[in-house]
Amino acid sequence: MRVRVPATVANFGPGFDVFGVGIGEPHDELRFRESDEWSINVRGFPVPADGSNVAVVAAKTLASMVGEEVALRMELKKGIRPRSGLGSSGASSLAGSLAMAKVLGVEDEELILKAAMEGERAACGSAHGDNVVPAYYGDFTVIESLNPLRVHRIPVDFHVVVVLPSVEIPTREARKVLPEKVPLKDAVKNVALASSLVKALQEGDLKTVGRLLDDRLAFPYRRRLYPWWETAKKAAIEAGAYGVSISGSGPAVFAIGEDVTEIGKAIAEAFNRMDIEAEAYITVAGRGFEWF
Ligand SMILES: Nc1ncnc2c1ncn2[C@@H]1O[C@H](COP(=O)(O)OP(=O)(O)O)[C@@H](O)[C@H]1O
Numbered sequence: 001m002r003v004r005v006p007a008t009v010a011n012f013g014p015g016f017d018v019f020g021v022g023i024g025e026p027h028d029e030l031r032f033r034e035s036d037e038w039s040i041n042v043r044g045f046p047v048p049a050d051g052s053n054v055a056v057v058a059a060k061t062l063a064s065m066v067g068e069e070v071a072l073r074m075e076l077k078k079g080i081r082p083r084s085g086l087g088s089s090g091a092s093s094l095a096g097s098l099a100m101a102k103v104l105g106v107e108d109e110e111l112i113l114k115a116a117m118e119g120e121r122a123a124c125g126s127a128h129g130d131n132v133v134p135a136y137y138g139d140f141t142v143i144e145s146l147n148p149l150r151v152h153r154i155p156v157d158f159h160v161v162v163v164l165p166s167v168e169i170p171t172r173e174a175r176k177v178l179p180e181k182v183p184l185k186d187a188v189k190n191v192a193l194a195s196s197l198v199k200a201l202q203e204g205d206l207k208t209v210g211r212l213l214d215d216r217l218a219f220p221y222r223r224r225l226y227p228w229w230e231t232a233k234k235a236a237i238e239a240g241a242y243g244v245s246i247s248g249s250g251p252a253v254f255a256i257g258e259d260v261t262e263i264g265k266a267i268a269e270a271f272n273r274m275d276i277e278a279e280a281y282i283t284v285a286g287r288g289f290e291w292f
């Protein structure tokens with residue numbers, strides 16, 4: 001059996017730890033079957049081929065949550081670069097949890113997602129849900145609460161470009177720079193941005209969505225991790241982007257607009273001018289996992 005889990009754009013501007021959307025590409029693929037002992041084989045981008053792989057962590061977590069002792073043999077085709085800001089650890093975590101769910105016949109969405117979030121915790125120290133939840137549902141998702149898991153889904157299918165520079169930022173490090181408290185005026189601004197963005201998305205008003213791609217909760221503190229930000233942003237806006245932001249904790253940048261191919265080219269060229277290689281993925285937002 002095989003499952004394909006796409007990359008995700010978490011945060012999506014003002015929705016820190018709350019908003020997320022699956023994108024078709026890049027993606028991870030996991031082939032699996034029940035076995036006498038645990039094993040994992042990795043192709044593609046290098047990630048641990050042992051019990052610390054988040055696919056194994058999430059699968060084991062789900063088994064223990066339902067009180068079963070089952071081992072899996074896994075073959076992971078790692079298509080999403082780790083430390084990319086594209087939900088690389090989230091995709092493999094969800095794949096592992098889904099694999100175990102399939103083998104055990106578990107259908108409880110909350111359990112499957114909670115197990116996947118434990119994979120996230122193993123990767124970066126935080127069991128955030130804004131990568132695994134949208135990768136599961138395949139819609140733009142808004143996480144109202146984790147305990148109990150309450151998610152609001154907005155079906156979307158707009159084009160998006162994601163540009164991934166050849167820079168690595170571990171999510172663990174990007175979370176360490178965040179403060180415990182933020183100024184009230186910044187919290188107020190984020191409420192305004194996030195609530196307006198949800199309304200604009202529901203109305204299919206992409207121009208307004210683009211204008212609202214801003215954040216005062218995490219971005220100001222992470223800004224120093226992205227020394228190339230202003231240059232990349234300027235290139236995107238000059239190429240006609242409605243808006244541009246950091247995907248997850250970065251370094252991937254995503255943008256929406258009329259001509260995402262041109263926008264992607266402009267952002268990638270801006271990185272190249274700063275001597276940073278970059279790869280653009282033109283894709284459609286609103287994609288979730290698939291069995292195949
Ligand atoms: N299957 C996996 N896929 C991605 N990362 C993994 C996997 N297994 C373990 N890891 C570890 O998780 C970390 C990457 O996670 P993270 O920093 O959250 O990246 P991303 O932002 O791309 O999800 C790395 O230390 C990586 O070695």
Ligand SMILES: N[C@@H](CCOP(=O)(O)O)C(=O)O
Nearest residue numbers: 010017085086087171248249
């Ligand atoms: N809300 C999280 C999202 C992390 O996404 P990733 O793709 O960088 O793992 C955060 O901003 O820390």
